[in-house]
Amino acid sequence: MIRKGIQTGAAAVLFAAMLAGCSSNNNNAAPSVSGPASTSAPSASESASASASASGSADASQPAWKTDTSPFTFTQYFYGNWASNYLWKEQFAMELVKKKTGITIDRKLATGSDDDYLNTMIAAGDLPDTIMLDWNNPAVTKLIQNGMVYSIDELIEKYAPEFKSQLDPNMVKYHSVDGKLWYLPNLYETEDRLTSGVPIVPIRPWFIRSDIYQAIGSPKIETTDDLMNALKSAKEKFPDVSPVGLEFFDVAQNGFHGSNSMDYLIYSFSPHLLEEQVKDDQQIVEYPMRNKGFIDAFRYLNQLFRGGLLDSQLLIYKQEQYEEKLYGGQYAVASQFMTNMYTMFNPKIQTALGKDKTYTVLDGLKANGQDPRYPASRLMGWQGFFITKNAKNPERIIKFAEYAWSDEGQLDMRYGTEGETYDMVDGLPKLKDDILNMKLNDNATFNSKYGFDDSTLLWRAGKQWDDAAARDLKESQPEQYDASVLLSKYDYDSYSLGMENLEPDGSSKEGTINTKVKDLWNKTIPKLVMAKSDDEFNSAYDAFVKQINQVGAEKVEKVMYQRHMADLQKKGLK
């Protein structure tokens, strides 16, 4: 009798647990309406004082965001799974935004691949309140065409009309789709960016390990042949060190150059690549893989490989594996993002292995007697700030955007509070010395404590902070500043070429072909790099060209020409 009771009980419990599981799932599936209320509850008192002070100084001319500073949380997906620094914890910059506006951003990152995560959200129609997504990502068209996001202009008109005058009309013109602005792009730079601010280095520079460079007699490395000779002597003297290190290869992720490190070679071998791609007579923009100089850069890699100077492992390495070896100073010549080399790798190498093993930047390389040319357009924007139709309170969000866009919001995000975290020096903001030191020497602590530059993420162009950044770099990191100046002398303004965002929309017919072309090119790169002879290289290349012609590459090239014309038009150049 008792046993029977237990059996029934157990069965009932199991069943109940199952039902409970279902129902709680359902609750989760619905956008968490109760979320904001519960998370913002603890800060109620704080916001009460904030709104009190706001209403105290209320007058008709005040910005819209000041009219309501009650606690409010909205969700945001950030496209970029690496961005754990951008998550809102208790950092200074985030707390400042919260204090002033009452806003908390519940920012989320993808756990795996970003495209997966984003596409799954779109397919399920389960979007967060806002999205930060690269403005030229193929999914952007999907979001707009499916009516999943609000038009920013409409929201501005309705809730924050004075915000409109703060937006750069050129930006609005460039980023509007079908006559409407669907997102606020960050890092849209104005024309004077090329002359003010930190010198632009549009490529991944290559570096050489200082002690190796000295050991081989500090030869001049000015041409691609010089580099090859230097690598040969490096290999003789240091047989245990890998001669060349390159970042990971993946065409889908990095674009046609395959690895970010390739730009350095490509613009040496093909200094006029972008101009040469445009064929006005045929009305096409050619794939770069049809360009001789572009392919010569890969031919150069092949020569390195055949000379035993390039480890083919690099072709299958993940970025982490490469970086781990770089931290160990295991490459004679290595490529890395400028800032990362000087703020992450060199400092760590210096403490672990000694200063002599840190890396020194290489000058741009001449190939075939020509100087390199680096296309340095001002940025047309990095990510767009989208407000989705799922947003519970678009009014608060657009008002928040107005705050973030304002000079006040920009300084709050970048520098914090005047007198507390920064001072004005000669009209430019400057972080307090101890904070600046922490930023340079202990970036991780700096990020988790202050979170400057990480809060609203709506970086807007501005001479004040551009100049401040240039001054800081010059003063506190002279080495990196000099390196940037060294390489930026090869820059040219590619803005007027109209080569922005050319690849066709991913869901279109041409987009499908483009994906196939990328896939084929991705497979071809290892074949080219590891070819055993010139003949093998050429036949692999010819086979590739034949294949992309078969899948219809020319159709994509036509679309790219149309998009090229559209880009010129949006810039007001045609």
Next chain:
Amino acid sequence: MSSIPVKRSLTKRIWLQRYLMILTLPAILWMILFNYIPMYGIIIAFQEYTPFKGFIHSDWTGLANFKELFNDPTFRESLSNTFKISVAKLVFGFPAPILLALLLNELVFKRFKRVVQSLTYLPYFVSWVLVVGLMYTLLDPDTGVLAKLLVKLGLIGDETMLMGSAHSFLALVVITEVWKNIGWNSIIYLAAIAGIDPQMYEAAVMDGANRFQRVWHIMLPAIKPTIIILLILSIGGLVNSNFDQMYLMQNSMTQDAANVLSVYSYKMGLVSGRFSYGTAVGLFQSLVAFVLMYLANYSSRKITKESLF
């Protein structure tokens, strides 16, 4: 229950089994909720699905996705890769656990048997992410211990990139698959062997059968039904090459060999956001799996009188 010969009414039988029924109810609900209801989504394979319009209102395209599928060389490549890999896995991976079970069963020293059994099924619990990570480390031509050992043994040349070669890909896939699953899969055979009536062995010994004859004439026929059913199931799984393993083991040098149906479906559907096309690939895969399993079951019923359904 089966020992009661009297035929009872349905309600009576349900009542008698009420506790078991309640216990199975969550599982049935789970099946309906997570396996049957989502099946509705298959219809997007015949549409140009746009999330905003939803399942019902998206534009119908008929068989356009399937037409494109069969004209796509990458799809054909992934299909042939899938079969190549699955057949190799079946040929080497299917008999391996049977052999292991037979060998383990013949061990007299019981503690040793238990140790071996535990060690062989431990890898089953290690995730593919870790396994492939280990492979990259162990097979690195510069620093990998295993790669160095293989070079010393003269099995591979110096500087061979095992993880970056389409030639060694198939072998690595099969070896790791067998290594990972052999112990786990042998458990079911060991259980079947344990169920054999000891009197049969005793009778065989009386008749003068040696060890090998006992295995051949008693043990194998006794576990034949188990073997057949598992074989039918694995034939049905021929088109489902292990996604985790393939996805993790592919890189720019092995992608030609590693592009299998499930990876292709994932790339098309989720990575490039062509939901309908990706679903069409998946649907095709399920269809082939079903046909294969049905054929295997049918021929097995005809030939050996053993079958799953």
